[in-house]
Amino acid sequence: MASRVLILVEGDTTGTGLLYVQAARRLGLHPITLSADPSQYDYEAVCVDTANLDALIRECSYLGATYDIAGITSSLEDYYATVGKLCRHFDLPGPNPESIERCCDKPAQRQLLAEAGVPVPAFRVAANAAEAESAAAEIGMPVVLKPAVGAGSKGVRLCRNADEVAEHTTYLLGGKHKWRSSPRILVGEFAQGPQYSIETMGNEVIGIAAADFGPPPHFVLRQFTFPEAFTDEEHSRIAGIALGCMRALGVGWGPMNIE
Template sequence: MPKRTLVLLEGSTRVNGLLFVQAAKRLGLHPITLSADPAQYDYLAAERFETIRVDTGNPNALIRECLRLSANYDIVGVTSPLEAFYAIAGKLCRYFDLPGPDPASIERCRDKYAQRQLLAKAGVPMPDYRVAANAAEIESAASEIGWPVVVKPTVGNCSRGVRLCRTVRELTEHTTYLLGGKHIWQSTPNIVLVEEFAQGPQYIVHIMGNEVVAIAAAKFGRPPHFVFRKCIFPAPLTDDEHERIADVSLSCLRALGLGWGPINIELRWTKLGPVVIEVNPRIAGAPDSQLGQLAYGVDLVAEHIKLVTGEICNLHKIRSHTAAAAFLIPDCDGTVDWIDGVSRAAAMPGIAEVKLLIEPKMRIVRKGDDRDGIGWVIASSPSLDQTEAILQDAVDLIHWSITPFSILGRHE
C-alpha cells in the first residue's frame, strides 16, 4: 500500500519546518519536502527526511513533481510552513482536489495595502495609512499622518524592512535602505506602506478556521525596530478585553475571505481599544506553537496538518497553564566567543526548552528583525507570576561573549 504522504513546500531554518515534519511523522504520515535548495534546512539531512529539489516558485513544476510522486505515494495533503509558499500550496490543493486555503484570499491578504483596503471597507479599526512608491511620496505620507510613523514593505513578514521613524532624518535613512537596493523585496513593484504608530500593548491572536484558539501578549525590544523580546500564553486580559479582541479578529476573517486553516493577527490595545496591525494567513513562527501546546495542550502544527489531510482537528484545551518565552537578543555585531549557562537553565524545574541558534566562532550581524534572535527560553507553570519568575531566573543564568567587529578590525 502506498505511504500516506504530506508534501511540504520548502521548510524553515528557524524550527517551524522541523515541527511540521515531526508532527507529520507522529500522525503516521510520510513527509516529503520540495525545495529549491534542500541543503539550507539542516534538520532534513540530520533526521533523514525525504527531500526533492524543484523550483518551488513554479506551480507547473510543482504539479509535475507531485504527479510523478503520486505514482508511488498516496499524496493526502500539501502545505508549507512558510507564508511565501502558502498560496502556491493552496493552488496545488485545488489542482489535486485536496483540502486547503483559498489561494486568492491568501494572496490578497499577503499584500498589506490590499489587506488594509479590505479591512477599512469592513470598518475594522486600524492605524491611518498611506501607500507610496518613491521618497517624495513617503515623506508626504508621513507628514499627512503625523510623527512617528511605521514604514514597511507592502509584502513581507517577520518585521523585515519594518522601522519606526520619528524624524525626517530617520525616515530618509529607512527610505534609502528600502529603495536603494539593500532590502530584498518579495513583490514587484516595490511599494511602501506608511502607517500611524499605534501605541499600546501588543497582542497576537491565534486562529484555526473560525475559532480563536489563543490570545498571546507580546513585547518588543527597543525601537526603532520591532524585534520580539517576550511572548506570554495566554495574555493577561479581562473577559471584556478578550471578547473585544476576539470580535475584531473574527471580523478580519470575514473582510478578507479567510476562515480555513491557521491565521495569526497582530493587534495593539490603544486608547480606542483593539487596533489591527496586520493579518497573517499562516501559522505563527516558533516558538508560538510550543507555547500553545504547553499552555493548553493544543498542538497547532499537528492540528493544521490534520486539516490539510482531510482529518478533523481537535482544538479542545486539556489544560490551563501559562507559558512564556524570552528571546535572547545580542547587543552588538561580532563573532561569538563563548556561551555559558545553557545546561543549568535547561535543568531548572518549569523550563520546557532552551534553544540556542548560535555557537562559538559564528558571526552575528543584526538585521533589525526576527533574525536578530539568537535563541529563546521557554517556561511553563500553572500561574503567570510563577512562570515569569522561573523564566527570568533561567535567562539570568545564560551568558555569552561577542567580540565586536570594530575590535576585531582587519583580523576579523
C-alpha cells in the same frame, strides 16, 4: 496499498518545519519536502524549483503516481499561497490562495479591513522618496515605514521626523533591502499601545498572547506572554476583532495568526 504522504513545500530544518515532519510521522504519514536545495534536509526531499508552480504541479503528479497524497502544506508563509494553488489543483483541502495573497499585500489587506469596519491606522502607499515624505507629512509624525509586502518585521522602522523618513526610504529603495515584489513602501500612523497575538484554528480563537517588543525604532519581538490575563469582556472584544479580520479577508481554513 500505496503509502500515504504529506508533501511539504520548503521549510526550516530546526524549527516549525521539523514539527510538521514529526506530526506527519505520528499520524502515520511519510513526509516528503519539495525544495530548491534538498541537501539541507536529513529526510526525504526532492529537488524542484519551488518558485515555479508548473514545476511543483508536475512533481506532485509524479509523486501521486506512486503515493497516496494526504495533503500538501508548508511551514513557511512565503509558500502558503502556492500551497493553496496546489491543493486546489489536486482537489485537496487547503487555504484559498487569493485570500492568502490579499493578506500578504499589506495595503490591500488594510483597505479590505477598513471597508469592513475594522479599525486600522491611517496609511498611504509610496513608490519613491518624495511620495513617502509627502505621505508622512499628511499622516503626521511619527510614522512607521515598512515594505508593502513582507513579514517578520524586516525593513520596518519607526520614523520620528522627516530626516528619518528620508533615511529609511533611501535604505529600502537603495538596494539594501531584498524585495519580494515591486518596491512599494507602506507609510502608516504609529498606533501606540499593547500588542496582542491571536491564534486561531478554522473560525475558532484558541489563544491570545501579549507581545513584547524591543525599543524603537525597530520592532524586534522579544517574547510572548501566554496566556495573557484578560477579563471576559477584554477577551471577547479582542477575539471579535480577530474574527472580523478573518471574515473581511476571506480566510478561515487551518491555522491563522492575527496581530
